[in-house]
Amino acid sequence: MTTRVPAVFRPYPLTMRETFRAELDGLIDSLARAARLTGQMMTNASTALNQADLGLAELVISGGGELRALCDDMDQRCVKLLVLQAPVATDLRMVIAAMHAVGDLERMCNLAQHIAKIARMKHPTVPIPGDVRPVFARMGLLATTLARDAATAIENQDPLSAHRLAQADEEVDALRRQIFRILFAEDWSHGVEPAVDAALISRYYERFADHAVAIARQVSFLVTGLPPER
Amino acid sequence: MTTRVPAVFRPYPLTMRETFRAELDGLIDSLARAARLTGQMMTNASTALNQADLGLAELVISGGGELRALCDDMDQRCVKLLVLQAPVATDLRMVIAAMHAVGDLERMCNLAQHIAKIARMKHPTVPIPGDVRPVFARMGLLATTLARDAATAIENQDPLSAHRLAQADEEVDALRRQIFRILFAEDWSHGVEPAVDAALISRYYERFADHAVAIARQVSFLVTGLPPER
Numbered sequence: 001m002t003t004r005v006p007a008v009f010r011p012y013p014l015t016m017r018e019t020f021r022a023e024l025d026g027l028i029d030s031l032a033r034a035a036r037l038t039g040q041m042m043t044n045a046s047t048a049l050n051q052a053d054l055g056l057a058e059l060v061i062s063g064g065g066e067l068r069a070l071c072d073d074m075d076q077r078c079v080k081l082l083v084l085q086a087p088v089a090t091d092l093r094m095v096i097a098a099m100h101a102v103g104d105l106e107r108m109c110n111l112a113q114h115i116a117k118i119a120r121m122k123h124p125t126v127p128i129p130g131d132v133r134p135v136f137a138r139m140g141l142l143a144t145t146l147a148r149d150a151a152t153a154i155e156n157q158d159p160l161s162a163h164r165l166a167q168a169d170e171e172v173d174a175l176r177r178q179i180f181r182i183l184f185a186e187d188w189s190h191g192v193e194p195a196v197d198a199a200l201i202s203r204y205y206e207r208f209a210d211h212a213v214a215i216a217r218q219v220s221f222l223v224t225g226l227p228p229e230r
Numbered sequence: 231m232t233t234r235v236p237a238v239f240r241p242y243p244l245t246m247r248e249t250f251r252a253e254l255d256g257l258i259d260s261l262a263r264a265a266r267l268t269g270q271m272m273t274n275a276s277t278a279l280n281q282a283d284l285g286l287a288e289l290v291i292s293g294g295g296e297l298r299a300l301c302d303d304m305d306q307r308c309v310k311l312l313v314l315q316a317p318v319a320t321d322l323r324m325v326i327a328a329m330h331a332v333g334d335l336e337r338m339c340n341l342a343q344h345i346a347k348i349a350r351m352k353h354p355t356v357p358i359p360g361d362v363r364p365v366f367a368r369m370g371l372l373a374t375t376l377a378r379d380a381a382t383a384i385e386n387q388d389p390l391s392a393h394r395l396a397q398a399d400e401e402v403d404a405l406r407r408q409i410f411r412i413l414f415a416e417d418w419s420h421g422v423e424p425a426v427d428a429a430l431i432s433r434y435y436e437r438f439a440d441h442a443v444a445i446a447r448q449v450s451f452l453v454t455g456l457p458p459e460r
Contacts, residue, residue: 079322
């Protein structure tokens, strides 16, 4: 004899379409969460860098595991969606855009960790000389903001976000160029090692910002169905 | 009245399965071709760098268009395969692996161009000081070889290639660390700008090699069905 569950406790079985939407919504939530996580990692990496905070640097380096596990999980969920639901048209584009975004998020995680690793390696010294620290602080702030904006773009599925993020990204690029001008100027007095660190770190910020913009472009692709502009 | 084509000129119509295989084989050919192209771009970028060859630097910078067009085309063919054929199991994995590999190839193209752009910016100076040039020449050679090995791995669908490429990649990593030790040593006498250039260029080679290994990992995933090791 089987125990019958009262009808009131049995929800209507989900249709295939509803299952797909539910899975996709879960995926979008995870993507936004991962984008916020990369932003938090970058905030911590920047603080670790500017304040020679070894504990925070270690936190960023060890904390990458969580984000990478989340990315692996999202990647597998995308593949499962493709296998089990064989989505077409917009649904398919959405899954593909999600897969691209996962790749961007993984690299953002790596870039925040690269900065944390420089902070750890140079501890207890702050690798950035005092006179260029404000430029780096600004870059760090912009990079973090871009990650958060990418999260919001994912949540709101906002096709205009790509354009807005691209503008903020331009400021990051301009700051990177400014830093290189300072490093290469005659009056740079801090020697080779801080110059190399500064060049690499500014590159990491720049790449991090680029990936945040790429995510917003995927969102645009997803909503408009048009391939993102390069 | 319609003109009848003699039966001998009409091939049997392809089954859906045969169409898929034919499309996939075309995709694999294109991937291998793109991997060889990135290798060629990196060879040219390295020569432009080491010989202050402005024409070759320009060629790499303008030549990126061809590779990017090829990547866009492959990306669209992957999406089309997913839409029209709704592949499952190994076939699906193959298309997904191809999409990941396209992303890696695009970044390899960018990295070769970054090196060519430094060569162009510093022309007619060779940005790498004479005493470290052999290390850079070796890195350039290894990076190019890795791109070619990735192409061969794609063509042969060889799951063991990832392990072999990872070993060559370790040498690139070791050379990058060696370069940083030289740059940061007391007796570095070439000043800030060549040190910054050397640091960035060695990073670009390192990343290029990483992506070549990532492609070989995708091939492994494709053949064995097991997620690639990180």
